[in-house]
Amino acid sequence: MSPTLRSLLDQFDTDPSWPSPPRWRERAQWQERIERASLGLAADAADLRARADAAQARLDAADAQWAATLRARIAAGEGARLLREWLRESPPHADGEGYDPLDALLGAVLDLAEPEGEVAAPAPQTVFYQPTPSRHLLELLARLELGADDVLIDLGSGLGHVPLLVAACTPARGVGIEHEAAYVASARLCARALGLRRTDFVHADARAADLSAGTVFYLYTPFTGDLLAQVLERLRALAARRAIRIASLGPCTQALATQPWLRALQPSWAADRIALFAAGPSLPG
Template sequence: MSEALRRLLDGLGHDDDWLRPDRWRERAQMQERIERLALALALGADADAAVLAARADAAQARMDAADADAAAALRARIVAGEGAQLLREWRSASPADAHGDGYDPLDALLAAVLGLVEPRGEIAAPAPPTVFYQPTPARHLLDLLARLDLGEHDVLIDLGSGLGHLPLLAAACTPARCIGIEHEAAYVDSARAGAQALRLQRAEFLHADALVADLSAGTVFYLYTPFTGDLLAQVLERVRELSLQRPIRVASLGPCTRTLAAQPWLCLLQPAWSPDRIALFAAGAA
């Protein structure tokens, strides 16, 4: 293990190309490899372990600094109004297959760019039928935004928006107005701070219950199984009533998609659906 780690660190020391902003995915892979080799080394009895561990820490610190610089540059591009171009770039860097519920380096990059930080306030355990918060993997969000092709007259409402991944990303990369509705106040505070830092005036976050929040402006609704059972049924009924007034689209990921697929008023806008890819539905008269 010591020889493999030494070779890897020597290679990094001879070439600074891996510090370039666009090498973020490769840096993440190298960091994972360094961590794995360093851990194995620490569990052994190699005489050079301390020296190699210090070199590994230094390499990790340089990569972290390069990632921070890359995120800052991307944030500046969002503030400058280059979000649509960034969406295309991130899509090209995203895995071609959007299936699965795992995370990859793109999630860490976008979390840094969007300023997604864990809230400082206390997070209460979810009361049934709400569920524990889990962010949507970034590749799914990019896939969804590409399929939605949101315009300036669209209003995207994320029901159970958490830290605000989708509303922030959509407001940064599309001309749509974006609203996150979240019952946990600490998450709302964090999402609002992210929107303010990126000057996203079209991103709004409401601390509210989805049963009583104002949904009237929505043209697109997103649910990552934020609740189940009767609560899900009641919220879907509110959305159905809106579909009687105008055309809407509903996107979902996770177990709640089965419930949406069973709704007679929703039409699936893709050949089939699966629980590990965002499904897109339409409702209302054209």
């Protein structure tokens, strides 16, 4: 293992490409390769361990510099341009609910704060928080083509990835509804740090929260069973008065696909891709 790591670090030290701030994917590859080659390193190989740690620290510093540059661009109002750039940089295959280096990049750009205090265990018929993979979220924003009159409400918003990127990269307003107070507090801190005014985070139960302003609703399977059915009934009642769109990812998509008042906006759907539905007074149901 040691000769392999030594050879890898020699290559790293002579690679001229990775320090360039935009080369974040190359840096992610280097980090993975160095970490993998360091496994099982002999206890007496302190010099190699120090070199590997120093290499990772240099990679982390370059990533932090690039994230700070992107944050400054968001603050300067360049979020829509960044969205187009990130879409070009997304992996070619968007299936699956796993994560990739794009998630680490956007997490660093948003500088998502870990929640302070204890996070409660999920209530009955709710699920553990899991952020939407960034490639799916960017694809959704491109499909929605949100305008200044749109309000996207994320039902079960967690740390706020979806509303934050809506406010940063589109003319629309992003609202997060979240039952965990610690997540809401963290999301609000991120929004203030980024200077995002078209976003809000509400500590509330989705069965009672004010949904009247929403034009688009997003669900990454935050609820199951009767709780999901109650939330969908609230959305059906809203759709009886005006047109809305609903986006979903994960197992809850199957429940949406069976609703007679919803019309699918794609020929087919899969649980590991975001599905989009439309509803309104002119539709049956």
